[in-house]
Amino acid sequence: GQNIDQPTEMTATEGAIVQINCTYQTSGFNGLFWYQQHAGEAPTFLSYNVLDGLEEKGRFSSFLSRSKGYSYLLLKELQMKDSASYLCAVRVFKAAGNKLTFGGGTRVLVKP
Amino acid sequence: DARVTQTPRHKVTEMGQEVTMRCQPILGHNTVFWYRQTMMQGLELLAYFRNRAPLDDSGMPKDRFSAEMPDATLATLKIQPSEPRDSAVYFCASGLRRSQSDTDTQYFGPGTRLTVL
Numbered sequence: 001g002q003n004i005d006q007p008t009e010m011t012a013t014e015g016a017i018v019q020i021n022c023t024y025q026t027s028g029f030n031g032l033f034w035y036q037q038h039a040g041e042a043p044t045f046l047s048y049n050v051l052d053g054l055e056e057k058g059r060f061s062s063f064l065s066r067s068k069g070y071s072y073l074l075l076k077e078l079q080m081k082d083s084a085s086y087l088c089a090v091r092v093f094k095a096a097g098n099k100l101t102f103g104g105g106t107r108v109l110v111k112p
Numbered sequence: 113d114a115r116v117t118q119t120p121r122h123k124v125t126e127m128g129q130e131v132t133m134r135c136q137p138i139l140g141h142n143t144v145f146w147y148r149q150t151m152m153q154g155l156e157l158l159a160y161f162r163n164r165a166p167l168d169d170s171g172m173p174k175d176r177f178s179a180e181m182p183d184a185t186l187a188t189l190k191i192q193p194s195e196p197r198d199s200a201v202y203f204c205a206s207g208l209r210r211s212q213s214d215t216d217t218q219y220f221g222p223g224t225r226l227t228v229l
Binding site (some may be wrong): 005031033035041042043044045048050087091094098099101102103104105 | 145154155157160168203209212215216217218219220221222223
């Protein structure tokens, strides 16, 4: 099976930077996704990494190291609306098709 | 603005009753996923389909749950009989996968919040 670990909760100040780490152990790795989920809402797609390195999208960046089984999501210039849970999800290749396994999520609280 | 739709958004029912949840994937998408989310277990995959064919339903309790895609625009998840432990938010997601190189990003619907009394 897959084992995905991320911190349960993080607190940061508006305007600051927060880095959310995700470590995973899996076979058949075929990509890593980050999703944002506000309370009571659906997860929304943020980023995708399949090769090592950094992917930047505005204030959000995601990094992947496949050899270390490690990814992080970097949120810059934090805004109050960034208060949400951030879910790391690993895709595993299977003959019948790919599946996503989600971590438990990291709740980020942005304070003024 | 293409999005996944789900009905009903909320459902309260009594133990033993049948529950049917519906999902309309984004037009043109060929993969559909059903997830269940609870505080204790997080987001768990129940079943998924590609081109309407079920590929994996190993996450689904087969004795009471069933998932189908009667056509490309409708996916259903049925629980019969329902139990209090089925109370959760059920999400449907859809994606597009034509080849191994496709990202197949999953786009989630708003979810059905199910409460079984």
